[in-house]
Amino acid sequence: MSEIVKVEAVTRSFPLNHDKTRNLVSALNHASFQVQAGEFLAISGPSGSGKTTLLNLIGCIDKPTSGRLLIEGVDTSKLNPGELTELRRKKIGFVFQTFNLIPVFTAGENVEYPLLIQGVSSGERRERVKEALAAVGLSARANHRPDLLSGGERQRVAVARAIVHRPALVLADEPTANLDTQNATQLIDLMHGLNKRLGLTFLFSTHDARLLEHTERIIRLCDGTIQSDSLADPQIETHPLHANAPNQGGNHGQVLAASLS
C-alpha cells in the first residue's frame, strides 16, 4: 500500500481576537498519523474536538500553524496557493455535512463540475458522470435539481461528485449528520462499497456510531489531541503505522506487534 497522507506533528491554533500573537486557542495539537491508499478511516470525537480542523488541513483548505502535511509525498506547506488549488482539484474529493451541491445545477451537472474545472472533454465528462451516478444508484435522477432530491439522494450526488474525477483521497466531513438512519445506512454502505470495489481512500470525520461500525480504523480526537488511533477490529486495537505516534498508549503498539508476528 502507498502512503496517501502523512501528518507530522501538526498544530493549528486560532487567535481569539484581532491580535494574532496573543490569546491563541489550539484546535489541534501535534497530530501525527499516516493514511495508506485504500483505507476507510474515521476521525471521531465530540463536537469541538478538532475533527473538521484536521479534515480542513488534510484537504488543503487551511494551513497548519506548525508541523508538516504531505499528500502523496508532497509537502503542502511548500506549495503556493495555485498549486494547492490544483492539488485539491486533482487529488481530493470532498463530501460535506450539508451536501453543498450547486443549487442551480442538476445532479448530473453537479457531478460533472469537478471534471469541468479539470478541463476534461465533454464526451469523457458525459461518460464519467454516467458511471459516477450509476455507482451511487442515481442514474435516473441525473436531470433533477438538488431541491427535488431527498437528503439521502443529495448526499449520494455529493459522493458521486467527490469520486468522479478519481481522486487519491475522499474527505467527508460528518457525511451522515444530516441524514436519517435509513439514508445514513445506505450512504455508509455506498461509501464502504466504493472503498472496497474501487479501492478509493476514504477519510471522514464522524461521531455517528452507525458509521463507526463500518470503519476499519478510527482516530479518536479530544480537545485537539489524538487520543487513540486504532483498528476497528476488536482483535487489533492499534494501527501498525502509528505504533510510535504521540498520545498513544505504548501497549497498543505492543499488541499490534504481537498480532502481526
Add this chain to the structure above:
Amino acid sequence: MGKFLLLAFRNVFRNRRRTIMTLLMVGGGVTGLLLSGGFFAFMIDGLREHTIQEGLGHLQIFTAEHFRRDEVRVLDTGIDNWRQIAATIQAGPHVRGVAPRIEFNGMVSNGVKSSIFMGSAVDPAAESSLGFRPRISEGNDLSSKPTGEVEALIGSSLAKSMNVKVGDGLTILAVTSDGALNGVDVQIAGIVKTGYDEMDARYIRVTLASAQRLLQSDRVTNLVVGLDSTANTDAAAAALTPRLQGLPQKVVLKKWIDLATYYLQVRNMFFGIFLFLGIIVFFMVLMASVNTLLMAMFERTREIGTMLAMGTPRIWIVTLFMLEATLTGCLGAVAGVLGGNLLGSIINASGMHMPAPPGLTVPIAFHVLHIPALMIASSFIVIFSLALASILPAIRASRLQIAEALAHV
C-alpha cells in the same frame, strides 16, 4: 465554457424577485436615456431642419473678403457676377435652387420713432422655390413682381414698438457703398413672427431690387443654395467647390453647419445634458448593483467556498460574478430598449406638445426618435456599469477563506 455560461445564466435567475428589481432598475435607466436622448435628437434634428428651412439653406457662397467686411458698407465685399455664379451652382448635383441675398442693417423710422433693424433682401420667387417662407402672422409675403410702393415685411415686436400695422408706411435708412446715407419709403406688406423674440424686434425683409436701390449697388452679399436633402450637403459641397475655382472674383463656399452658430450651441447644450444624464444613470446602476451583488455574494458564501475547495481557480469565481453581472446588464438593456421604444412610440402617437421654451414663441412637439446608436450607447452604459459594479463583490468572493466560507451559515 458553455457550462460555465449556463451556471452564470441560471445564477442570474436564482433569486427572481431581486433579479426583476435589478432588471427594472437597469431597464428604467436605459428607457430614461432613450426617451431623453430620443427627444433631444428630435429637437436637434428639428432645429437643424428649421434652421436650414428658415433661410440658412444647405450651402452659402460669399466672397473671400466677406468675413473681413465693414459692417456698415456691406456690399463693398459683395458678389459682383452673382448671376453667373448662381447659374453655375444651379447646374450642380443635388441642387434644388439658388437664392441671392443681401444681409444689411440700418435705421427704420415712422416719423415719430426710430429703431435699428437687421434687414434681409431676397428674391421672393427664388426663396419660394426653395421653400423658404417667412412666418407671416398678418398680411402677405412680398410680391414677386412688385408694382408701385416698395414692400417690406417687419418683425412683430418691431411693429409693436413702432406702433405700425399692415399697410402703414416706414422709412428705412442705410449706408450706401459710397458711404452716403440713403433712405427709401416702404409699405408694410406683412408682419412676421420668426419664432425668436430678439429677431422679431429687429427684423425687416424687402425685395432684392429695393435693397439694391437703397444701397446703390447691383451686388449681393451671399448666395443661398438649397439641396434635395441635408444628408447630401458634404457631397454637394465637394462637387461644387471645384466649379467655383478660377472665377474673376474669389468666392468661398460654406456649409450650413459652419454658419449655424445657434444650432451648434443648442446641440452642444443637449449633448452636455445627455452626458450628465448618462453619468447619473451610470452611477445609479453602479451603486445599486454593488449592494445587490454584495448581498448575492454573502448569500452564496458557502457555495463559493465549496467551489474553491473543489479546486476552482479563484479567477473563475471572479469571472463567474462578472459574467452574471454582465448578463444582468444585457438583459436589463434589452428590457430597457424594448421599454424605451414602446414608450417612445406611445408618446409619439399621443401627439403631446411641450410649452414653448424661453426665446421661442411656438410650442414644441414632444416626439421621440428611435436611434440605434443611442440604444447601443445606453445599453453599453448600463452593461459597463454592472460589470464595473461586480468587480468588488467578485474579488471579495474569490478571496474568501475556504474553511471560513464552508462554515458560513
